[in-house]
Amino acid sequence: MGPKRAIVLLSGGLDSATVLAIARSRNFECYALSVEYGQRHRAELNAARRLAVALGAHEHRTMRVDLADIGGSALTDIKVPVPQAPGSGIPVTYVPARNTLFLSLALGWAEVIGAADIFMGVNAVDYSGYPDCRPAFIRAFEALARVATKAGVEGGRFHIHAPLIEMSKADIIRAGVDLGVDFAATVSCYQADADGKACGKCDSCRLRAAGFAAARIPDPTVYRP
Amino acid sequence: MGPKRAIVLLSGGLDSATVLAIARSRNFECYALSVEYGQRHRAELNAARRLAVALGAHEHRTMRVDLADIGGSALTDIKVPVPQAPGSGIPVTYVPARNTLFLSLALGWAEVIGAADIFMGVNAVDYSGYPDCRPAFIRAFEALARVATKAGVEGGRFHIHAPLIEMSKADIIRAGVDLGVDFAATVSCYQADADGKACGKCDSCRLRAAGFAAARIPDPTVYRP
Numbered sequence: 154m155g156p157k158r159a160i161v162l163l164s165g166g167l168d169s170a171t172v173l174a175i176a177r178s179r180n181f182e183c184y185a186l187s188v189e190y191g192q193r194h195r196a197e198l199n200a201a202r203r204l205a206v207a208l209g210a211h212e213h214r215t216m217r218v219d220l221a222d223i224g225g226s227a228l229t230d231i232k233v234p235v236p237q238a239p240g241s242g243i244p245v246t247y248v249p250a251r252n253t254l255f256l257s258l259a260l261g262w263a264e265v266i267g268a269a270d271i272f273m274g275v276n277a278v279d280y281s282g283y284p285d286c287r288p289a290f291i292r293a294f295e296a297l298a299r300v301a302t303k304a305g306v307e308g309g310r311f312h313i314h315a316p317l318i319e320m321s322k323a324d325i326i327r328a329g330v331d332l333g334v335d336f337a338a339t340v341s342c343y344q345a346d347a348d349g350k351a352c353g354k355c356d357s358c359r360l361r362a363a364g365f366a367a368a369r370i371p372d373p374t375v376y377r378p
Numbered sequence: 379m380g381p382k383r384a385i386v387l388l389s390g391g392l393d394s395a396t397v398l399a400i401a402r403s404r405n406f407e408c409y410a411l412s413v414e415y416g417q418r419h420r421a422e423l424n425a426a427r428r429l430a431v432a433l434g435a436h437e438h439r440t441m442r443v444d445l446a447d448i449g450g451s452a453l454t455d456i457k458v459p460v461p462q463a464p465g466s467g468i469p470v471t472y473v474p475a476r477n478t479l480f481l482s483l484a485l486g487w488a489e490v491i492g493a494a495d496i497f498m499g500v501n502a503v504d505y506s507g508y509p510d511c512r513p514a515f516i517r518a519f520e521a522l523a524r525v526a527t528k529a530g531v532e533g534g535r536f537h538i539h540a541p542l543i544e545m546s547k548a549d550i551i552r553a554g555v556d557l558g559v560d561f562a563a564t565v566s567c568y569q570a571d572a573d574g575k576a577c578g579k580c581d582s583c584r585l586r587a588a589g590f591a592a593a594r595i596p597d598p599t600v601y602r603p
Contacts, residue, residue, distance in 0.1 A: 218443045218483075250486035253526045257482045258443075261475035284531040293522040300518045301478045306509040 156182040158268035159314075160259040161210065163187050165200030167339045167361060168274035168317055171329035173208045175316050176272045178332055184266060185210040186259055189217045190251070196349040200340040207338065216258055252285035256294050256313065263311065264302050272314045278321055291315050322364025330370060337373035350377040381407040383493035384539075385484040386435065388412050390425030392564045392586060393499035393542055396550050398433045399557035400541050401497045409491060410435040411484055414442045415476070421574040425565040432560065441483055477510035481519050481538065488536065489527050497539045503546050516540050547589025555595060562598035575602040 159181035163169045176183050187201040198215060205213035252275060259271045275286040284290065291313050298311035305311065317325050329336060341361045342351035351358050353376040365372035384406035388394045401408050412426040423440060430438035477500060484496045500511040509515065516538050523536035530536065542550050554561060566586045567576035576583050578601040590597035 216444050219441050249489035249528070250482050250526060253485060253522065254479070254482040257475050257479040260478060264474035284528055285526045287525065289525045290522075293518075293525045297478065297515075297518040297522050300512065300514045301475060301510045303474070303509055 156180060157270065158182045158184060158211075158263075158266055159270035159272055160263045160266075160268055161185050162255050162259055162271070162273040163201045163205060163210070163213070164274070165197035165202075165204060165339060166274070166341045166357075167322075167329070167336055167364075168276060168325060169201075170204045170208065170334050170336070170339045171325050171332070172272050172274040172314075172316060173204065173210060174329060174332035174334050176270075176314070177209050181270060181272075183208075183210045183272075184262065184268065185213040186255075186262060187213070187215040188255055188258060189215055190219075190254075196342075196345040196347060197340045200338060200349055203338055207335065214262070218254065218258075250285070252283075252290065253294070260298055260302065260311065264304055267304075269304065269309055270312050270314060272316070274317050275315050276317045276322075276325070277319065286318075288315075288318060291318070321367070322360055323367035326364050326368040326370055330368075335373075337375070341374075346377055348375075350375050352377065381405060382495065383407045383409060383436075383488075383491055384495040384497055385488045385491075385493055386410050387480055387484055387496070387498040388426045388430060388435070388438070389499070390422035390427075390429060390564060391499070391566045391582075392547075392554070392561055392589075393501060393550060394426075395429045395433065395559050395561070395564045396554035396557070397497050397499040397539075397541060398429065398435060399554060399559050401495075401539070402434050403557055406495060406497075408433075408435045408497075409487065409493065410438040411480075411487060412438070412440040413480055413483060414440055415444075415479075421567075421570040421572060422565045425563060425574055428563055432563065439487070443479065443483075475510070477508075477515065478519070485523055485527065485536065489529055492529075494529065494534055495537050495539060497541070499542050500540050501542045501547075501550070502544065511543075513540075513543060516543070546592070547585055548592035551589050551593040551595055555593075560598075562600070566599075571602055573600075575600050577602065 159176050161173045161176050161183045163173055163185040164187065173183060173185060185205040187198055189198055202213060263271055277287050295311060295313050299305040340349040341357045343355040343357050344352050351374050361374065362372055384401050386398045386401050386408045388398055388410040398408060398410060410430040412423055414423055427438060488496055502512050520536060520538050524530040565574040566582045568580040568582050569577050576599050586599065587597055
């Protein structure tokens with residue numbers, strides 16, 4: 154019997170890179186999955202490709218889905234501006250049903266390769282405004298996976314691992330550094346340029362910079378002028 | 379207040395055409411959603427476009443997803459032959475996590491347009507081998523939708539309607555005829571040609587032909603020589 158296989162959702166950002174490193178540290182053979190969903194920050198996908206190699210993923214695939222067709226988010230709809238300051242409630246950068254969709258794609262691939270474990274970098278602390286970043290969502294998806302799949306019907310159980318879910322951004326950064334993640338290779342900015350250079354102004358940039366400051370670790374992010 | 383909106387998953391086959399007619403008969407303003415997932419039977423998508431218009435959908439969109447990338451089904455992987463006779467257990471035409479994915483896409487669009495109802499043509503009688511065609515799956519997805527969405531967090535409830543789930547193929551055909559569905563415009567064959575002409579040999583063709591026979595309704599399907 155070979156090593157246990159896991160699907161790891163890999164966006165190319167700081168969180169999912171750390172999750173891949175965590176999954177590897179637990180000796181999973183990792184199948185990294187990126188999703189191109191019409192997001193503005195395509196630099197993330199290039200980062201994902203490099204990170205998959207650097208962090209020892211067994212395989213990396215990018216699936217395309219046209220979420221832009223349904224609109225409704227600053228991340229996929231060019232008519233909705235990316236906010237420059239934190240708001241209250243659920244942010245406009247929330248993409249409807251995004252994590253449900255990502256987990257569905259991961260679940261499909263998991264069935265094909267016989268993996269029972271899926272890792273994702275959702276976080277309930279920094280992104281408390283996103284409904285699909287909460288433990289209740291993770292548990293509900295595990296329950297769904299049991300009845301939705303051939304493996305589940307045959308008695309298998311899927312585990313959705315969300316190791317960052319209760320961690321602060323500073324905790325995540327410290328965990329990633331301990332596992333050798335090169336955060337300079339990650340892209341978090343909602344409006345990064347083609348080279349992955351960050352704006353330094355969007356919510357995601359602010360959270361990231363604050364995380365490095367709180368962790369007392371030098372911020373390797375390259376900001377554009 | 380306008381009419382209640384619903385997303386209707388529309389493949390272009392007999393079942394989903396009937397579901398659209400049912401949703402319209404219940405006075406929903408229908409947003410028909412087709413998914414192009416690398417399936418062989420693209421003639422279905424052309425049929426879906428025509429059926430959306432004929433059956434009075436308010437809008438019709440087709441989303442593309444690359445399920446072929448993950449393989450694992452005779453419907454998306456050209457290396458797996460389409461079976462010519464019924465087998466036992468879960469058929470090789472089962473696409474991993476397909477209905478989970480379709481419902482995720484429908485859920486995302488539902489959130490954007492403020493719809494709380496999603497209709498789909500799953501059927502537990504004729505397709506008992508597919509885990510994601512059972513009532514337990516539908517209930518688990520409704521539970522997921524409550525915690526996965528902005529609307530759910532704010533107290534809304536999503537209803538996944540599966541009006542065909544306990545119906546035989548003959549029942550479905552009778553219901554569709556009563557609602558004025560032109561079944562000649564639907565495509566069920568797993569390996570239909572570009573014009574939608576059916577093979578008459580695959581599982582789907584056999585179930586469809588048997589349904590018309592059992593309903594004592596002339597079969598309008600066009601078979602290729």
